Amino acid sequence: MKIKNNYLYVMSVFVALIVLLFACKKKDSDPQGNDWGPYKPTPYQINVPVGFPEPVIPEFNKMTVEGVSLGRYLYYDPILSSNGLSCNSCHIRSLSFSKQLFVTLAGETKSIPPHVNLAWNPDFNWTGSEPVLDNLCLGDFEPEFFNTNKDSLFYRLSKSTMYPEKFYKAFGIKDINQLSYDELKQKIVYAISQFMRSMVSGNSKYNNFIHHTAMMTPSEIRGFNIFFTEKGDCFHCHGGDLTTDNSFHNTGLDANPTSFNMGRYNYTGNPNDIGKFSTPTLINIELTAPYMHDGRFQTLEEVIEFYNSGVHNTSPNIDPIMTKPGKEYGLGLTPMEKADLLNFLKTFTDTSFINNPEYFNPL
Amino acid sequence: MKTKALLILIIAASVFAGCKKEKDSGTVTINLKYSVDGVLLEFDTMKYNNQAGNHYSVTRLEYYLSNITFYKSDGSFFKTDLIQYVNARTSSTNQMVFNDIPNGNYTGITFNIGIDSAHNYTYSLPTTTENNNMLWPEPMGGGYHFMKLEGYFEDAGSTPGFATHIGTNHCLVNINHPENFSVKGNDNNLTLTMNINEWYKNPETYDFNTDGGYSMGNMMAMMKIVRNGSDVFNQ
Numbered sequence: 001m002k003i004k005n006n007y008l009y010v011m012s013v014f015v016a017l018i019v020l021l022f023a024c025k026k027k028d029s030d031p032q033g034n035d036w037g038p039y040k041p042t043p044y045q046i047n048v049p050v051g052f053p054e055p056v057i058p059e060f061n062k063m064t065v066e067g068v069s070l071g072r073y074l075y076y077d078p079i080l081s082s083n084g085l086s087c088n089s090c091h092i093r094s095l096s097f098s099k100q101l102f103v104t105l106a107g108e109t110k111s112i113p114p115h116v117n118l119a120w121n122p123d124f125n126w127t128g129s130e131p132v133l134d135n136l137c138l139g140d141f142e143p144e145f146f147n148t149n150k151d152s153l154f155y156r157l158s159k160s161t162m163y164p165e166k167f168y169k170a171f172g173i174k175d176i177n178q179l180s181y182d183e184l185k186q187k188i189v190y191a192i193s194q195f196m197r198s199m200v201s202g203n204s205k206y207n208n209f210i211h212h213t214a215m216m217t218p219s220e221i222r223g224f225n226i227f228f229t230e231k232g233d234c235f236h237c238h239g240g241d242l243t244t245d246n247s248f249h250n251t252g253l254d255a256n257p258t259s260f261n262m263g264r265y266n267y268t269g270n271p272n273d274i275g276k277f278s279t280p281t282l283i284n285i286e287l288t289a290p291y292m293h294d295g296r297f298q299t300l301e302e303v304i305e306f307y308n309s310g311v312h313n314t315s316p317n318i319d320p321i322m323t324k325p326g327k328e329y330g331l332g333l334t335p336m337e338k339a340d341l342l343n344f345l346k347t348f349t350d351t352s353f354i355n356n357p358e359y360f361n362p363l
Numbered sequence: 364m365k366t367k368a369l370l371i372l373i374i375a376a377s378v379f380a381g382c383k384k385e386k387d388s389g390t391v392t393i394n395l396k397y398s399v400d401g402v403l404l405e406f407d408t409m410k411y412n413n414q415a416g417n418h419y420s421v422t423r424l425e426y427y428l429s430n431i432t433f434y435k436s437d438g439s440f441f442k443t444d445l446i447q448y449v450n451a452r453t454s455s456t457n458q459m460v461f462n463d464i465p466n467g468n469y470t471g472i473t474f475n476i477g478i479d480s481a482h483n484y485t486y487s488l489p490t491t492t493e494n495n496n497m498l499w500p501e502p503m504g505g506g507y508h509f510m511k512l513e514g515y516f517e518d519a520g521s522t523p524g525f526a527t528h529i530g531t532n533h534c535l536v537n538i539n540h541p542e543n544f545s546v547k548g549n550d551n552n553l554t555l556t557m558n559i560n561e562w563y564k565n566p567e568t569y570d571f572n573t574d575g576g577y578s579m580g581n582m583m584a585m586m587k588i589v590r591n592g593s594d595v596f597n598q
Contacts, residue, residue, distance in 0.1 A: 053492045120492070210501075228500035230580035240495035247496075272407050272422075313523070320422065320513040320524025324577035 036165050039172040041066045044194070046119060049202025050211055051241040055119035061134050063194045066169040069362075071195030073166065074188055076361040079156050081146030087137075087192065088361065091115055093354055096284035097199070101295045105144050108260040111295035116283050116353065119197035122246050126293040128278045129267040134193045141185055150181045157184075201283050201353035207241055209347065216347060223344025226337055232307070236321045243282040243348065249319040250275035252311040253292060260294060274316045286349045304341055308333045386548035388463045391433070395449060395457040396556040397424065404559060406452065409515065409522070413563040415570035419516040419525065421559060424451035425497065426510035429482070431459070431474040435467045446478060448493050456493075468545045472553075476536035476592060477509030483532055499530040503580060509534060512562065516571050525576035527562060529585045529592075536592040561595040562588055 041064035046055050057063060078086045090112050091097040097115035104110060110126065118124070123131050130136040141148040157163045158176045167173045171187055179187070201207075208214030209224070216224065226232035228239075237245050254261050257275045264273035277293050291297040297306060309330040313323050333341065353359075397404035399411045409420040426449050432442040441464060449456045477483070483506035488494040497508045512527040529536070544551055563569040567587050578584040 051486060051490055051495075053490045053495060122492075225502045228502045230503075230577070235498075235500050239498055239500070241490075242492075242495070245496045246492060314521060318524065320515065320526045320576075323523040324526065 034165065036168050039168065041170060041172075044068050044198065046198065046200060049200065049207065049241065051207070052117075052202060053120065053242075055197065056122065057119065057197065058132070058134060061190045061193060063197060064170060066166070067171070067191050067194040068198045069195075070163075070166040070170040071191035071193065072359070073162070073362055075192050075195055076363050079160070079163075080141070080148060080153065080188065082149045082152060083147050085146055087140070093359060093361070094287070096287045096354055097359075098288040100290060109294050110260070111288075111290055111293060113280060114284060114288050115196050115199055116201045116281055116350075117242055118199065120242055120246070123278055126277050126280075127264045127267045128248060133196065134190055137189045137192055138185055154181075154184065199353075199359055201350040202241065203352045204283060204350040205347040206243075206344075207350075210241070217343065219340045219343045220347050221344075222337070223340035223342070224347075226333070226341050227344055230324075231337075232331060232333070232341060233321060233324070234307070237279045237319075238282050244279040246279065248273065248276040248278055249321075250277075250315055250317045251307075252313060252315045252318045252322050253296070253306070255312040255315055257315065263293070272317055276317060282345065282348045284349055284353065286346045287354070300342055300345055301338070304333070304338050304345075307331060308338065386466075388465050389546040389549045389551060391461045391464045391544075391546065391551045391553060393431070393459045393461070394552065394554045395428075395451075395459075396554055397451050397559060398556050399559045401558075404451070409517065411559070413560050414565075414568045415563060415572075417516045417563075417571045419514050419571070421512070421514040423511055423513040424559075425449065425493075425508070426476055426512075427478050427497070427507065428459070429475050429478050431461075431472060433461075433464055433469055434471050434473065435465075436470050437467075439467075441465055446482060446488060448488075448491075448497070450493070464546050464551075466546050466548060468543070470543055471539065471541040473537070473539050476538060476595075477529070477534065478507055479535060480532040483507060483535075504531040506530060506532070509536065512559070516576065518572060523576060525571050526579065527588055528577075528579040529588055530579070531585075533582070534585050534589045536589050536595075538593060538596055540596050555596045557595045558598045559595075561598050562591050565591055565594060565598075567591060 044063035044065050044067070046057075046063070048055065074080060075087045075091075078084050078089075080086065090099045090102060091114075092099050095114070099112040102110050102112050113126070118133060121133070124133055124136050140146050154177060157167075164176060167176055167187065170191055173179065173187065176184065205214050205216065205220075209216050227234045237247070237249055239245065248264050250257075250263070252275075254275065257263065260266070262274050264276040264278075265271065267273075285291075285300065289298060289300075291300070291303050297303045311322055311330065312318070404421060406421055409418065411419050411421070413419065427446060428449060429446040430442065431445060432440050434440045443461055445459060445461075447456070447459055451457065478487075482488070485498060485501060485505045488507065494507070497511070499506045499508050508528055508530045510527070510529050513524065515522045515524050540555065542553065544553065567590060569584075569587055569591060574587060575581055575584045578588055
């Protein structure tokens with residue numbers, strides 16, 4: 001298009017110059033006058049392993065390199081609590097970011113779940129009580145966990161030598177003290193969620209085997225065949241690359257579930273949900289004992305024996321997969337088949353995940 | 364000013380021409396519904412009876428539709444290449460929209476429940492959570508579950524589950540659905556209703572007690588379901 005009005009042209013160049021001048025003069029600095037440069041976070045791309053679906057990243061908390069980095073520091077830092085706890089106190093890296101047990105104020109014993117491939121989870125906690133990862137950890141500031149002291153949190157974060165800059169780089173926040181407590185907690189939780197979404201495991205022997213880039217021993221293959229045929233029939237719930245169908249099932253742990261054992265019912269109030277729990281990932285299952293929502297089984301041998309002979313067929317809403325004809329008396333696995341299944345379950349271990357320096361404690 | 368007027372004239376003329384030209388194809392939307400012998404399906408309620416006399420409920424219904432082909436009265440046809448994952452409980456998966464269906468008088472559609480052998484191999488479909496949950500394990504032949512139909516039935520005082528699963532290339536269900544409709548550059552809606560009971564009768568009565576509540580890995584049971592399945596959308 002031809003600009004006919006030369007006057008307009010000259011004027012707009014002039015205005016643009018003035019704007020530019022002001023922009024250059026304005027410094028990106030905190031109240032102490034530190035110069036952190038422009039707020040320009042770098043988008044973070046999750047490295048999606050072959051065979052995985054696309055991860056679920058919410059629009060309101062897009063991942064950035066700076067956000068993931070801030071989240072990693074906060075994940076390991078007791079600065080968030082008034083009792084010395086950090087996320088890492090209950091989610092320990094060598095245990096695939098899980099830990100044994102936690103007893104709630106209500107007296108329920110819970111097995112602490114691992115953090116692995118959370119970017120693909122549509123629901124969190126054993127009963128799926130939290131559908132949004134970015135909201136889940138808000139509960140951690142409560143007395144039951146961090147017992148966070150608001151004033152001390154503001155004071156320590158804003159006086160820290162690194163956090164003001166990290167909050168600026170991740171979220172463009174120039175002065176933490178200008179935030180409300182709720183806003184501050186929200187940003188902390190967003191950053192930690194970004195870090196947790198960056199924790200991806202797709203390199204177990206199992207994952208490599210199904211994509212033809214690793215071999216298994218004959219025993220592991222026999223176990224694989226039990227797992228992935230009607231013989232053991234584990235695959236309907238623990239199949240695919242993620243080893244979870246991301247759904248809820250009653251596997252028949254209790255004949256008459258009460259209290260925490262009522263599972264998802266405690267969250268939805270729907271009688272059809274009594275006894276149902278979220279299918280856990282089996283990635284790194286070797287590292288995350290004890291097992292089941294309440295940690296009732298100490299070893300994988302006990303878990304296998306449960307599926308083999310301990311299923312309560314009359315439990316309400318027991319999954320149809322668990323009560324197939326011919327299996328009324330269990331799976332009927334021989335001792336060797338049980339050993340094969342155990343060896344196969346250990347192929348879910350991904351040491352490259354727990355040893356990935358990107359997830360190490362940076363402090 | 365002159366050029367502007369000319370431009371407006373050209374735009375107006377082209378819009379006018381566009382309106383005059385009749386579209387030679389239309390849109391067909393297929394909606395999927397579920398019933399048990401004429402009554403709309405309700406999940407999680409023990410209130411249905413099949414021909415064998417099993418009293419049962421339905422908790423899960425997932426399947427694939429593919430090779431949807433529209434037949435004209437002159438014998439010509441229009442084949443689509445969509446492979447649709449359907450979960451009866453998720454309404455968004457129960458609607459398929461086909462743009463560009465050629466104008467004409469149609470007498471019916473054919474399609475498959477399941478995925479044909481050319482596409483029925485592990486990871487042939489995009490790796491969505493739904494597709495990955497439908498994978499049919501490699502040791503059992505690979506590919507995808509064509510259908511998972513699950514629920515509970517009453518059996519001498521207890522309520523065991525049943526899982527009517529079909530998969531593997533032998534078990535592709537062929538559907539021929541006669542229906543007259545015409546496409547004339549317009550929007551058309553077709554409704555297909557699956558009668559759950561048809562899986563368990565016609566031509567062969569299927570009894571959860573004797574045929575097995577669990578069909579996967581049981582080729583006899585699966586083939587019976589497949590033969591019964593050809594008219595699930597026609598009754």
